[in-house]
Amino acid sequence: VHLPEKIAATVEHLSRIPGIGKRTALRYALFLTRRSRDDLHALADSIRGLQEIKKCQKCNLLSDDNMCSICRDPQRLELGIICVVEDIVDCLAIERSGQYRGHYHILGGVLNPLMGIGPQELTIDKLVERIKEENIHTVILAINPSVEGDATCSYIKQVLPDGINIDRIGFGMPMGGHLEHLDALTISKALENRKRM
């Protein structure tokens, strides 16, 4: 109500970030008023620095340079394979697993005609180009399961050249899960994808 202008400004700008409401923004702003001048400058400068972020010209991952650290990494031994993900967070999750040593391709979302997202809004053309140029034999579609995700996978399968292995990431019961708490769709996928032991 009687919020000082300088706090109100921060609340206003912070609360434009999805997931930050006015109350949370106020809590953050009040915390920040107790930080040192140096801390405030460091935070402000890091935010300004985000305007310089680039996209990797190869895989479309957010990057400090024109080519990302994964595409530049000489230790990436699994050549000829590309893992297609929707977004940087998906790439980070797969990297955390430590189970994949190939390259990525960031789609930038999934097809969603109702939201006006067609093939041109995604990096599908670039993926097709890369497959020709980089001698790719296998594409892993690590796209999240949803109506749009499924449609995107089908579309990509259609436009990729013949003779390429196209795998979709496996669906089933998550490790540590309980059947009791799983949705019916996951259970039916887990049954369908059962493996002889």
Added chain:
Amino acid sequence: VHLPEKIAATVEHLSRIPGIGKRTALRYALFLTRRSRDDLHALADSIRGLQEIKKCQKCNLLSDDNMCSICRDPQRLELGIICVVEDIVDCLAIERSGQYRGHYHILGGVLNPLMGIGPQELTIDKLVERIKEENIHTVILAINPSVEGDATCSYIKQVLPDGINIDRIGFGMPMGGHLEHLDALTISKALENRKRM
């Protein structure tokens, strides 16, 4: 894992704010990478602006100037009364209720010997001064109920001059509450503070 440096810096600084973990900070930072240069500058500038925030020399409320908008407001008709709160958020909550038109005094916390917070860390001396200077007849202690809050109220009662009315905010059942879900302490307070109708 392969987070670009510019994003990593923002994640690092944002995650120092209590309530923002690394994952949430990353989500915020990724959202911010999609904002315009102007938006990023506005947010960064508003954060830098927080270093200029002052405290009201009278009531200790955070303020753009040396005196806060409440202490300066000529419409504050209830003179001679001061509402003592722990923090700016408590003041804002009371203002939202629209039921109080007097002045405030921000303590800056409650007494907590274990955390090294004694009377000198709070603005109790200033409160005693104000009571003499401003011809105050009533002090409302709107301090949150807790062991430390109760001790702080007792301490303030001791150090305030005689002849002043000292009220503590009323405790009982919250409006819209259900007895079934209330803790025993609140129920016992509600019974104790019953009012003949």
